Amino acid sequence: MSEKLVNRSMMAALILLPWLAHWLDEPYYVSLATRVAILALAGVGLNLALGLGGMISFGHAAFFGLGGYVTGILASHALNYEPLFSGFIDIPGTTQMLIIWPLAMFIAAIAAVFIGLLSLRTSGVYFIMITLAFAQMIYYFSISWPTYGGEDGLPIYIRNGFPGLNTLQPIQFFMICCTLLLITLWGVSRLKNSRFGNALQALRQNETRVAAIGISPLGIKLTAFVISATITALAGSLFADLNRFVSPTMFSWHTSGEIMIFVILGGLGRLYGPLAGASLFILCEALLGGWTEYWQFFLGLLLLGVVLFARGGLIGLLSGEPKNA
Amino acid sequence: MTQALLQVSNLAAHYGVSQALFDVNLTILPGQVVALMGRNGMGKSTTVSAVCGLLSPSAGKVSFNGHDCGQMASHKIARLGIGLVPEGRRCFPNLTVRENLLMAATEGEWSLAKVCGLLPRLSERLDQYANTLSGGEQQMLAIGRALLTNPKLLILDEATEGLAPVIRQEIWHIVANLKQAGQSILLIDKSLAELLPITDECVLLERGTTVWKGPPNALTDDLKDRYLGI
Numbered sequence: 001m002s003e004k005l006v007n008r009s010m011m012a013a014l015i016l017l018p019w020l021a022h023w024l025d026e027p028y029y030v031s032l033a034t035r036v037a038i039l040a041l042a043g044v045g046l047n048l049a050l051g052l053g054g055m056i057s058f059g060h061a062a063f064f065g066l067g068g069y070v071t072g073i074l075a076s077h078a079l080n081y082e083p084l085f086s087g088f089i090d091i092p093g094t095t096q097m098l099i100i101w102p103l104a105m106f107i108a109a110i111a112a113v114f115i116g117l118l119s120l121r122t123s124g125v126y127f128i129m130i131t132l133a134f135a136q137m138i139y140y141f142s143i144s145w146p147t148y149g150g151e152d153g154l155p156i157y158i159r160n161g162f163p164g165l166n167t168l169q170p171i172q173f174f175m176i177c178c179t180l181l182l183i184t185l186w187g188v189s190r191l192k193n194s195r196f197g198n199a200l201q202a203l204r205q206n207e208t209r210v211a212a213i214g215i216s217p218l219g220i221k222l223t224a225f226v227i228s229a230t231i232t233a234l235a236g237s238l239f240a241d242l243n244r245f246v247s248p249t250m251f252s253w254h255t256s257g258e259i260m261i262f263v264i265l266g267g268l269g270r271l272y273g274p275l276a277g278a279s280l281f282i283l284c285e286a287l288l289g290g291w292t293e294y295w296q297f298f299l300g301l302l303l304l305g306v307v308l309f310a311r312g313g314l315i316g317l318l319s320g321e322p323k324n325a
Numbered sequence: 326m327t328q329a330l331l332q333v334s335n336l337a338a339h340y341g342v343s344q345a346l347f348d349v350n351l352t353i354l355p356g357q358v359v360a361l362m363g364r365n366g367m368g369k370s371t372t373v374s375a376v377c378g379l380l381s382p383s384a385g386k387v388s389f390n391g392h393d394c395g396q397m398a399s400h401k402i403a404r405l406g407i408g409l410v411p412e413g414r415r416c417f418p419n420l421t422v423r424e425n426l427l428m429a430a431t432e433g434e435w436s437l438a439k440v441c442g443l444l445p446r447l448s449e450r451l452d453q454y455a456n457t458l459s460g461g462e463q464q465m466l467a468i469g470r471a472l473l474t475n476p477k478l479l480i481l482d483e484a485t486e487g488l489a490p491v492i493r494q495e496i497w498h499i500v501a502n503l504k505q506a507g508q509s510i511l512l513i514d515k516s517l518a519e520l521l522p523i524t525d526e527c528v529l530l531e532r533g534t535t536v537w538k539g540p541p542n543a544l545t546d547d548l549k550d551r552y553l554g555i
Contacts, residue, residue, distance in 0.1 A: 195427060195428055195430075198417075198420055198424040198425075198427070198428045199428050199429075201417070201419060201420060202417040202420060202428060205417050205418065205419060206415070206417070208379055208399070209411065209415050209417070210400075211378075211379075211398070211399040211400040211403070212377055212379060212399055212400075212403055212409045212411065213400075213403055213408075213409070213428070213429040213470060213471070213474055214400050214403035214404045214429050214431075214474055215400055215403075215428070215429055216398070216400045216401075217400070
């Protein structure tokens with residue numbers, strides 16, 4: 001089976017299975033598929049930085065959490081009829097996804113520029129530690145910020161709205177998430193095959209060589225890091241709406257690790273890798289989690305197996321193309 | 326008097342604590358082909374690294390097309406118009422030939438079609454991954470990639486090393502064509518028989534110091550024996 005066929009089969013399954021579940025009146029499975037789509041989206045974001053650019057960011061939870069908290073904060077202000085800012089004019093909160101998403105992505109982009117400018121001058125283990133440190137800083141800040149729930153988190157009483165759709169219907173919310181995943185996959189695929197994408201992949205192979213042909217390594221890496229952060233923030237925003245709750249856990253290093261696991265399980269640098277990885281992760285959680293609370297032990301074994309014997313990830317294994325071009 | 330395209334004066338450079346270059350002097354005029362010569366370990370590639378900003382000079386001056394580029398970042402130096410074909414066919418193996426070529430392409434005299442005309446082997450393999458090319462083809466790819474940045478100066482560092490004689494001849498033919506087209510070139514190569522006929526000026530390096538400069542016909546057997554070990 002070629003990689004293209006594996007990708008298309010996965011996408012078809014992701015789109016069709018929730019409809020089947022909806023038809024069978026099984027909203028739990030629709031929510032499960034929504035979770036896959038959202039976490040895959042977060043993975044697509046990280047995959048751009050990690051898989052294509054070789055930037056081992058262990059702090060993407062910062063952007064995931066920022067997306068979530070922007071959503072939670074805006075919604076809580078709107079639902080409590082409290083202005084977000086009071087002054088010359090009052091700026092209210094909002095429950096409109098079309099306003100929340102760009103704002104969440106914009107705030108994540110600003111954070112990514114700041115974090116990227118400081119961390120991208122380093123590489124290897126230093127880069128990993130700096131990105132982790134930033135995410136942990138935000139994590140502890142969110143814990144100690146009582147205005148928005150502190151350690152207890154912040155509930156979103158009603159899922160935010162989208163014009164013309166009832167987002168409280170699981171299948172309709174799933175379609176929003178799935179459409180955003182599809183659009184992002186298309187965008188990242190275009191980006192991967194552009195000159196920018198080629199330069200980013202070349203940077204992963206040899207930074208000095210790229211600089212010697214007139215391309216600024218920092219400029220390319222920072223741009224990719226920021227795009228990657230905005231995608232992850234969008235996923236964070238959807239995740240907050242899915243759970244109707246945000247908590248500091250979204251910022252924690254566990255979340256960064258989980259997003260990284262989706263990317264590695266599916267196949268590093270492969271466009272649909274995060275979708276495969278997130279699907280496998282959620283399947284493990286749903287199937288093994290019902291059997292034992294130590295299901296993550298088996299996930300660890302699976303990850304070990306992929307890293308040792310299937311370097312192309314799940315997609316490489318299924319397509320018989322272990323090496324990712 | 327014509328302004329020098331590249332002017333290297335009293336250049337010194339270190340790798341950590343060990344000094345590799347002591348006093349390198351080099352001038353390249355527009356349209357000139359200059360050969361940087363010397364035995365192994367005399368500082369030829371280190372000089373290229375210092376010129377391209379891959380190694381920071383510790384003393385001396387590197388000026389390219391009127392710009393002082395001694396402490397400039399390497400990508401900025403490349404953008405000034407230095408196209409480097411590094412030692413060892415450094416292509417990006419996981420990108421296709423087309424992607425390798427177009428990645429850093431700029432508007433100018435050299436286009437993909439023109440490069441394919443000069444390097445026909447590449448035009449047949451545009452959609453192949455670079456790691457599937459032969460050594461000679463990878464070298465041509467590195468030359469093509471550098472040309473597509475439309476460089477004012479092309480630097481070829483050991484461009485024919487380790488290649489089959491037929492491919493070497495092909496590469497020398499390409500270099501001769503480039504010279505005829507007026508391209509300024511800095512050449513580093515050990516094949517004197519092919520190098521000297523297309524060179525306008527030779528620069529001899531000995532232990533990181535320029536010891537002789539002159540036209541190829543002034544390169545005596547004594548100099549070759551003393552500084553090139555021939």
